[in-house]
Amino acid sequence: MQASLSLSVSNPAAIPRSGHGFESSLPFPSKPVNLRFCGLRREALGFSSTSSSISAYRSNRNAARSKKVWASLGSDNGSSSSAPKSFDYDLIIIGAGVGGHGAALHAVEKGLKTAIVEGDVVGGTCVNRGCVPSKALLAVSGRMRELQNEHHLKALGLQVSAASYDRQGVADHANNLATKIRSNLTNSMKALGVDILTGFGTVLGPQKVKVGKDTVVTAKDIIIATGSVPFVPKGIEVDGKTVITSDHALKLESVPDWIAIVGSGYIGLEFSDVYTALGSEVTFVEALDQLMPGFDPEIGKLAQRVLINPRKIDYHTGVFATKITPAKDGKPVTIELIDAKTKEPKETLEVDAALIATGRAPFTNGLGLENINVATQRGFIPVDDRMRVIDSNGDRVPHLFCIGDANGKMMLAHAASAQGISVVEQLTGRDHVLNHLSIPAACFTHPEISMVGLTEPQAREKAELEGFEVAVAKTSFKANTKALAENEGEGLAKLIYRPDNGEILGVHIFGLHAADLIHEASNAIALGTRIQDLKLAVHAHPTLSEVLDELFKSAKVSF
Numbered sequence: 133m134q135a136s137l138s139l140s141v142s143n144p145a146a147i148p149r150s151g152h153g154f155e156s157s158l159p160f161p162s163k164p165v166n167l168r169f170c171g172l173r174r175e176a177l178g179f180s181s182t183s184s185s186i187s188a189y190r191s192n193r194n195a196a197r198s199k200k201v202w203a204s205l206g207s208d209n210g211s212s213s214s215a216p217k218s219f220d221y222d223l224i225i226i227g228a229g230v231g232g233h234g235a236a237l238h239a240v241e242k243g244l245k246t247a248i249v250e251g252d253v254v255g256g257t258c259v260n261r262g263c264v265p266s267k268a269l270l271a272v273s274g275r276m277r278e279l280q281n282e283h284h285l286k287a288l289g290l291q292v293s294a295a296s297y298d299r300q301g302v303a304d305h306a307n308n309l310a311t312k313i314r315s316n317l318t319n320s321m322k323a324l325g326v327d328i329l330t331g332f333g334t335v336l337g338p339q340k341v342k343v344g345k346d347t348v349v350t351a352k353d354i355i356i357a358t359g360s361v362p363f364v365p366k367g368i369e370v371d372g373k374t375v376i377t378s379d380h381a382l383k384l385e386s387v388p389d390w391i392a393i394v395g396s397g398y399i400g401l402e403f404s405d406v407y408t409a410l411g412s413e414v415t416f417v418e419a420l421d422q423l424m425p426g427f428d429p430e431i432g433k434l435a436q437r438v439l440i441n442p443r444k445i446d447y448h449t450g451v452f453a454t455k456i457t458p459a460k461d462g463k464p465v466t467i468e469l470i471d472a473k474t475k476e477p478k479e480t481l482e483v484d485a486a487l488i489a490t491g492r493a494p495f496t497n498g499l500g501l502e503n504i505n506v507a508t509q510r511g512f513i514p515v516d517d518r519m520r521v522i523d524s525n526g527d528r529v530p531h532l533f534c535i536g537d538a539n540g541k542m543m544l545a546h547a548a549s550a551q552g553i554s555v556v557e558q559l560t561g562r563d564h565v566l567n568h569l570s571i572p573a574a575c576f577t578h579p580e581i582s583m584v585g586l587t588e589p590q591a592r593e594k595a596e597l598e599g600f601e602v603a604v605a606k607t608s609f610k611a612n613t614k615a616l617a618e619n620e621g622e623g624l625a626k627l628i629y630r631p632d633n634g635e636i637l638g639v640h641i642f643g644l645h646a647a648d649l650i651h652e653a654s655n656a657i658a659l660g661t662r663i664q665d666l667k668l669a670v671h672a673h674p675t676l677s678e679v680l681d682e683l684f685k686s687a688k689v690s691f
């Protein structure tokens with residue numbers, strides 16, 4: 133039975149989505165979708181934004197405009213430009229993904245007259261082809277996994293005769309969620325006064341954008357937020373049916389008996405969770421010597437023991453897939469492997485399907501960067517620590533910023549949104565530099581993996597360079613009452629810190645709801661809270677949050 137799931141892409145051809153022929157530098161992964169990023173703001177939740185509140189926004193906006201402080205932007209971003217004195221907008225954002233949307237809402241709240249240009253559908257990757265539909269599928273795989281686990285059910289005194297699923301129903305759940313969130317997002321932007329300009333955006337100059345064929349709009353400042361597309365290495369032929377990317381996999385048009393997943397980063401891992409829960413066997417193909425590169429090694433090892441070994445998953449590490457050919461005329465998908473180091477040919481795998489999860493490539497094609505003397509670096513737009521675009525001479529391009537996946541700093545939804553908010557803060561007079569080390573990442577397998585800050589090897593390297601001590605504390609979920617009540621005691625939380633001053637360097641969690649638990653640590657890093665103060669915080673009992681309480685209490689800080 134074939135599904136006809138559609139993500140309602142009104143004009144999917146508007147933006148090319150082919151691979152870019154270079155290695156994507158995907159930093160570790162993801163975190164839970166903050167509903168704010170997905171349009172579920174007050175208004176969308178039924179607290180309607182009245183016309184009086186909108187007009188209040190508009191008059192605040194005008195007041196804020198006249199008071200705008202540009203000091204933080206430096207002289208080359210200020211009024212020295214020869215651009216026209218009056219503009220159509222204070223701010224134009226190119227790309228209505230999660231980054232563009234976050235920036236737009238913050239900008240109108242701050243009183244900036246704002247337009248957002250979108251060449252496809254509002255919501256970008258996260259809402260239409262990323263976080264949102266993938267988490268809907270993972271919600272299903274989590275439940276399937278529980279219902280299929282006889283030991284778990286028996287331990288809870290439950291009996292379930294057989295768990296089965298309706299593939300189309302599962303696909304509909306993912307599609308419906310994306311549609312709902314996309315509509316919330318569109319409505320909230322409209323309600324707050326963001327102008328949505330439909331068409332492909334091209335930068336004509338630092339303060340001028342062409343939308344579609346012949347509309348030209350000007351703005352005091354421009355943010356590029358054009359996101360990314362799946363990266364497909366050379367030699368791999370994607371047919372969208374048996375050799376697929378995440379864009380296709382999210383439609384769940386089939387559940388193959390045996391699927392190879394090329395790449396074991398967070399996207400590959402999450403899909404392995406979905407496919408194995410729905411009955412597929414999975415084979416990972418990974419170029420590095422270990423699965424799950426990017427995770428703290430100790431957490432990766434534990435995750436491999438729990439997520440990979442007991443499931444219908446096998447793997448080949450240290451190999452490149454040089455050629456992948458789709459199934460045809462009754463022949464299976466073939467995957468030719470070579471040794472990643474020696475480049476000697478190895479075996480050829482024959483499977484029912486292959487999912488290419490080798491990272492994401494920035495989408496900066498056709499943006500008109502040549503008009504502003506900007507050269508991309510492996511496709512990414514170079515920016516400084518305030519997201520200001522850097523040109524080919526190493527100078528800042530006045531009034532031009534780039535946020536989100538397109539700058540490659542941290543390819544996560546909430547990082548894109550935080551960068552957008554940070555830029556708007558700068559434009560409205562507050563110098564702001566985002567601390568990317570305080571931004572958490574999560575992988576939504578069952579159980580989940582989350583992290584913030586440095587891994588232990590990274591922290592030790594930094595300590596050696598800077599000359600300080602590093603200490604590590606750990607707590608098991610087996611010591612947590614709530615986890616045991618749920619029969620989910622498998623898990624570990626790890627804290628990497630400086631014993632001399634109580635600074636948190638990194639926190640890594642594998643276990644039930646790890647993606648939610650990480651925020652206590654990321655807020656502490658963002659706010660500079662030290663472990664000696666966290667030890668005094670009180671957590672409700674019995675909750676999973678006590679895992680972190682235990683973790684901080686077990687750290688040995690020397691004052």
Ligand SMILES: Cc1cc2nc3c(=O)[nH]c(=O)nc-3n(C[C@H](O)[C@H](O)[C@H](O)COP(=O)(O)OP(=O)(O)OC[C@H]3O[C@@H](n4cnc5c(N)ncnc54)[C@H](O)[C@@H]3O)c2cc1C
Nearest residue numbers: 162163227229231251256257258262333359536537544545
């Ligand atoms: C399967 C999958 C699961 C993921 N899960 C998570 C997760 O759980 N948590 C997480 O944090 N991240 C997750 N991510 C990553 C996340 O989706 C991205 O980091 C995020 O979407 C980046 O946001 P962005 O605004 O930079 O770009 P995008 O969301 O890609 O949006 C860019 C927008 O710009 C538009 N556009 C591009 N060029 C132009 C142009 N010239 N003119 C007009 N419009 C243009 C595009 O159509 C698009 O709408 C996931 C990604 C995938 C693929």
